[in-house]
Amino acid sequence: MIRRGLFLFYSIILLILGCSTNAHRVDFLQEQEVQLASPKIIIDSILFKKSAKIEAINIPTGSKVYYTINSREKKKYNGPFYISETGQLEVIAKTSNYQSSESISLELIKLPKKKIEASLSFSPEPSESYPGNGPSSLLDLERGTLNFKDGNAWSGFQHSAIEIDIKLERPTSLSTVFCSILQDHNSWIFQPHKIQIWSGGKEIGNTNISIPMEFKNPSMNFISINLPEGTYKDLKVKIINLKNIPAWHPGAGTPPWLFIDEIILK
Amino acid sequence: MIRRKFISNLTLCSLAGFTPKGLLEATNLLEYKDVIIGHHSHRYKVDLNWGGLDSTQYPVNDCHEMVQDSKGRIVLLTNHVKNNVIIYNKEGQLEEVWGTEFPGAHGLTLSVEGGADFLYITDNERHEIIKTTIGGKVVQTFPVPNTKEYKEAGQYVPTETAIAENGDIYVADGYGLQYILHYNAMGELLNIFGGKGAGPEYFDNAHGICIDRRSGVETLLITARMRNQLKRFSMDGKLLEIIDLPGAYICRPVIHGDHVYLATIWSGDGQPNTGFISILDKNNQLISAPGGSTPIYQDGKLQSMFQTLKIFKHPHDVCIDDHENLYVAQWNAGKTYPIKLYRV
Numbered sequence: 001m002i003r004r005g006l007f008l009f010y011s012i013i014l015l016i017l018g019c020s021t022n023a024h025r026v027d028f029l030q031e032q033e034v035q036l037a038s039p040k041i042i043i044d045s046i047l048f049k050k051s052a053k054i055e056a057i058n059i060p061t062g063s064k065v066y067y068t069i070n071s072r073e074k075k076k077y078n079g080p081f082y083i084s085e086t087g088q089l090e091v092i093a094k095t096s097n098y099q100s101s102e103s104i105s106l107e108l109i110k111l112p113k114k115k116i117e118a119s120l121s122f123s124p125e126p127s128e129s130y131p132g133n134g135p136s137s138l139l140d141l142e143r144g145t146l147n148f149k150d151g152n153a154w155s156g157f158q159h160s161a162i163e164i165d166i167k168l169e170r171p172t173s174l175s176t177v178f179c180s181i182l183q184d185h186n187s188w189i190f191q192p193h194k195i196q197i198w199s200g201g202k203e204i205g206n207t208n209i210s211i212p213m214e215f216k217n218p219s220m221n222f223i224s225i226n227l228p229e230g231t232y233k234d235l236k237v238k239i240i241n242l243k244n245i246p247a248w249h250p251g252a253g254t255p256p257w258l259f260i261d262e263i264i265l266k
Numbered sequence: 267m268i269r270r271k272f273i274s275n276l277t278l279c280s281l282a283g284f285t286p287k288g289l290l291e292a293t294n295l296l297e298y299k300d301v302i303i304g305h306h307s308h309r310y311k312v313d314l315n316w317g318g319l320d321s322t323q324y325p326v327n328d329c330h331e332m333v334q335d336s337k338g339r340i341v342l343l344t345n346h347v348k349n350n351v352i353i354y355n356k357e358g359q360l361e362e363v364w365g366t367e368f369p370g371a372h373g374l375t376l377s378v379e380g381g382a383d384f385l386y387i388t389d390n391e392r393h394e395i396i397k398t399t400i401g402g403k404v405v406q407t408f409p410v411p412n413t414k415e416y417k418e419a420g421q422y423v424p425t426e427t428a429i430a431e432n433g434d435i436y437v438a439d440g441y442g443l444q445y446i447l448h449y450n451a452m453g454e455l456l457n458i459f460g461g462k463g464a465g466p467e468y469f470d471n472a473h474g475i476c477i478d479r480r481s482g483v484e485t486l487l488i489t490a491r492m493r494n495q496l497k498r499f500s501m502d503g504k505l506l507e508i509i510d511l512p513g514a515y516i517c518r519p520v521i522h523g524d525h526v527y528l529a530t531i532w533s534g535d536g537q538p539n540t541g542f543i544s545i546l547d548k549n550n551q552l553i554s555a556p557g558g559s560t561p562i563y564q565d566g567k568l569q570s571m572f573q574t575l576k577i578f579k580h581p582h583d584v585c586i587d588d589h590e591n592l593y594v595a596q597w598n599a600g601k602t603y604p605i606k607l608y609r610v
Contacts, residue, residue: 028300029312060574186538
């Protein structure tokens with residue numbers, strides 16, 4: 001009995017020594033440390049007249065997709081659905097074993113019933129690399145995608161300020177200007193610092209956009225500027241860019257890019 | 267970060283009746299579960315810490331490519347000129363560094379010639395290929411090709427090389443004019459094919475090239491990255507086959523055994539930080555995509571691939587060691603060191 005006990009004791013000592021001296025320890029990545037990739041959201045038209053169809057694809061295996069509209073009740077995605085009013089759509093993928101995906105946020109805008117006719121001009125002109133489809137394309141209701149290299153919808157600038165002159169075909173009653181701006185920090189594309197609206201030589205509206213203090217996910221954002229209720233014949237949209245990329249970013253100290261694909265007059 | 271310590275010789279403990287389960291329960295660690303990525307026969311656990319070094323001493327910018335040398339060591343090429351070549355053992359411990367003159371270090375190919383290891387470094391800032399010994403001594407340089415296609419050095423931005431059995435060298439001008447250049451071992455240009463164009467025989471980002479010897483006859487596998495395709499050419503430049511990999515922006519093909527491994531830098535519609543790894547079987551069917559979606563073929567066509575887990579940012583090359591483990595070098599990944607995947 002004593003010999004069996006001693007044998008067991010020495011075996012355990014040997015095993016512990018073996019484990020501690022020969023072990024090659026590897027810190028394997030744990031499920032709870034990993035984030036799901038975001039699903040891709042397909043929208044037939046972010047700018048719509050009656051309704052927009054929304055579909056989630058590329059859903060990570062085993063995850064469930066949830067969405068909210070204007071931060072109201074969270075709903076489980078069970079297939080394509082429609083929305084019929086202007087609103088902010090948020091979509092996220094979740095599962096029990098991994099971290100939830102980044103939330104995708106998209107603003108969908110219901111268009112006015114009558115299209116507003118106008119001509120536009122840029123000052124300065126966009127970069128030769130990202131010329132877009134000319135200034136009039138900002139009113140064509142054709143959106144770009146999060147992949148700014150895909151097609152020519154985005155006009156890209158690397159200037160401190162961009163002015164867009166809008167000559168309306170006839171005096172028009174307006175209350176809001178929406179500027180569709182891309183944010184893609186991976187690609188050094190930032191939202192502007194400020195947007196001003198001028199008419200008849202006077203500033204009639206503006207909005208400030210806070211400087212991001214950390215990396216933000218790529219998004220296409222409508223920045224709205226309210227105008228005094230009135231009838232307008234000409235507008236100047238003055239976009240004031242960030243002077244330099246913020247200090248936390250690898251591109252700190254260099255001028256950021258600004259990408260715009262649409263201006264909506266409502 | 268909370269990590270469970272994995273002890274690789276648990277089997278020894280288990281054999282003696284000293285079960286690891288008890289140990290783990292005692293330390294309340296069972297709730298943690300190792301991530302396993304990939305599909306079918308090719309699934310892996312992930313070690314993000316492999317090869318991590320003191321970045322003030324041994325910095326990296328982009329980790330572009332990796333190979334395993336004849337001694338079993340893992341050789342990394344980075345475009346940081348403090349140490350362009352970093353050599354590890356398989357556990358990720360530093361063995362050696364060298365190289366300060368390769369600012370555009372991009373492609374790394376190992377060739378065993380006369381029993382000795384040689385490296386072919388593709389430098390896309392110097393616009394040339396540099397052949398070195400495994401210790402870093404330069405033995406040959408392939409400058410900008412002197413042909414009518416190239417008017418100036420800036421048009422030639424080579425990304426990869428492949429070395430044939432007879433010593434011939436094939437260069438992919440993946441960021442330049444998209445030609446494939448065929449040299450003999452003396453550095454004489456024998457042929458030039460590919461280039462830019464809409465037809466199937468042309469390239470759009472001919473980022474990688476390798477020699478496929480699996481059938482017993484040498485052919486070239488060449489990446490057409492922006493078209494999500496691999497193209498097979500005869501050694502004299504005739505298009506033989508196109509392998510479609512929709513949604514997979516592949517880097518160079520790496521053949522190990524019967525399989526082709528490809529770091530996939532972007533996926534889906536090409537957005538940043540959406541990479542994964544692609545693994546093709548001997549029939550060139552995608553069978554596993556660590557970090558990506560399950561490969562599905564419908565009517566013989568692969569359905570578009572996409573990233574499912576945010577483990578990789580921009581995989582740029584994959585190296586397979588003699589234990590079937592993978593090492594993933596990444597471009598534009600915050601100056602991080604390579605990731606090791608252990609096959610399970």
